[in-house]
Amino acid sequence: MPNEGSYEAALKRSREVESDIAAGKVEKYTMLTGDRPTGRLHLGHYFGTIKERVRLQDLGVRTNIIIADYQVITDRDTTEHIRDNVYNMVMDYLACGIDPAKTMIFTHSAVPSENQLMLPFLSLVTEAELQRNPTVKAEMEASGHSLTGLLLTYPVHQACDILFCKGNIVPVGRDQLPHIEVTSKIARRFNERYGKVFPDVTGLLTSTPLIPGLDGRKMSKSYGNAISISMTADETARLIKKSKTDSERFITFDPDNRPGVSALLTTAGICTGRDPREIAEEIGNGGSGQLKKYVTQAVNDYFEPIRERRHQYEDDLDYVRDVLHDGNAKANDIARQTLDEVREAMGMVY
Ligand code: TRP
Numbered sequence: 001m002p003n004e005g006s007y008e009a010a011l012k013r014s015r016e017v018e019s020d021i022a023a024g025k026v027e028k029y030t031m032l033t034g035d036r037p038t039g040r041l042h043l044g045h046y047f048g049t050i051k052e053r054v055r056l057q058d059l060g061v062r063t064n065i066i067i068a069d070y071q072v073i074t075d076r077d078t079t080e081h082i083r084d085n086v087y088n089m090v091m092d093y094l095a096c097g098i099d100p101a102k103t104m105i106f107t108h109s110a111v112p113s114e115n116q117l118m119l120p121f122l123s124l125v126t127e128a129e130l131q132r133n134p135t136v137k138a139e140m141e142a143s144g145h146s147l148t149g150l151l152l153t154y155p156v157h158q159a160c161d162i163l164f165c166k167g168n169i170v171p172v173g174r175d176q177l178p179h180i181e182v183t184s185k186i187a188r189r190f191n192e193r194y195g196k197v198f199p200d201v202t203g204l205l206t207s208t209p210l211i212p213g214l215d216g217r218k219m220s221k222s223y224g225n226a227i228s229i230s231m232t233a234d235e236t237a238r239l240i241k242k243s244k245t246d247s248e249r250f251i252t253f254d255p256d257n258r259p260g261v262s263a264l265l266t267t268a269g270i271c272t273g274r275d276p277r278e279i280a281e282e283i284g285n286g287g288s289g290q291l292k293k294y295v296t297q298a299v300n301d302y303f304e305p306i307r308e309r310r311h312q313y314e315d316d317l318d319y320v321r322d323v324l325h326d327g328n329a330k331a332n333d334i335a336r337q338t339l340d341e342v343r344e345a346m347g348m349v350y
Pocket of ligand 1: 034
């Protein structure tokens with residue numbers, strides 16, 4: 001976790017950006033954020049960041065989404081299913097309301113000039129700084145693999161993702177803040193050494209409460225506690241049905257002592273816009289059976305139109321491919337321009 005000071009500072013900057021955007025000053029901002037294509041997007045992604053991206057897009061902020069395919073091999077030794085995962089990710093985005101006419105969607109591997117920024121950027125960080133990154137350490141431990149050179153340096157690669165399009169706001173969860181700090185540091189150091197090319201970068205912390213997995217832990221596919229956006233209503237019902245609650249019949253909202261029950265209440269609360277405590281009171285003696293029914297209905301109602309839209313894209317993969325090709329082409333134009341500015345600033349124009 002980043003230290004409290006940097007969290008507080010990020011929160012303050014986030015609020016400033018928010019009030020600018022609320023006041024219609026959107027031209028100042030370029031958003032870049034992304035996901036690694038390791039599986040389907042789930043409710044944690046949706047409420048934690050996708051919804052926010054759609055909001056910023058619709059307010060007129062320049063919005064860019066990277067599908068971080070090279071990040072997949074930071075801690076695993078296969079790219080099996082990667083094409084399928086990338087296509088499904090695009091479908092999830094489109095179904096959730098990302099509009100490719102407004103938002104550029106692209107992949108690492110298709111944008112060479114973006115990746116080339118990695119060389120000058122690597123010269124701006126020390127090994128000690130890289131070794132210190134708490135998120136990298138946590139990811140290495142979770143993967144069970146030893147630390148690869150790519151995992152150690154991927155926060156620098158992430159700086160390339162953000163800075164090639166001069167992104168200055170990055171909606172992230174708190175765990176990603178150390179990476180944003182690396183990006184700001186690189187931008188600052190580059191500008192000091194070679195002249196101003198890159199913007200100040202702010203991690204935009206979302207105000208949505210974190211949606212837990214069905215067992216109360218962090219929602220993650222690997223824990224089997226995640227409801228995917230692309231699940232059917234039946235699959236959703238089955239997953240919720242087998243989630244673990246506890247032996248107490250009376251339903252109360254108590255995340256510390258009743259993680260399973262409370263995770264269900266939080267999920268229902270986020271999907272219905274209601275206070276989870278109020279839902280708990282309403283169900284009371286109805287027990288976990290009734291609670292599960294309520295949550296299933298809430299999730300399926302919320303995601304019905306999104307899932308419906310998703311089916312249309314599933315039947316039109318040519319369109320999905322065009323969206324990606326178009327985004328990649330745009331990203332290449334922007335990356336080439338930025339790399340030219342970098343060459344210029346570094347005196348490498350021959
Ligand atoms: N590291 C992010 C994740 O694991 C994905 C990502 C890649 C990203 N590049 C980015 C996020 C740039 C924000 C900005 O989810």
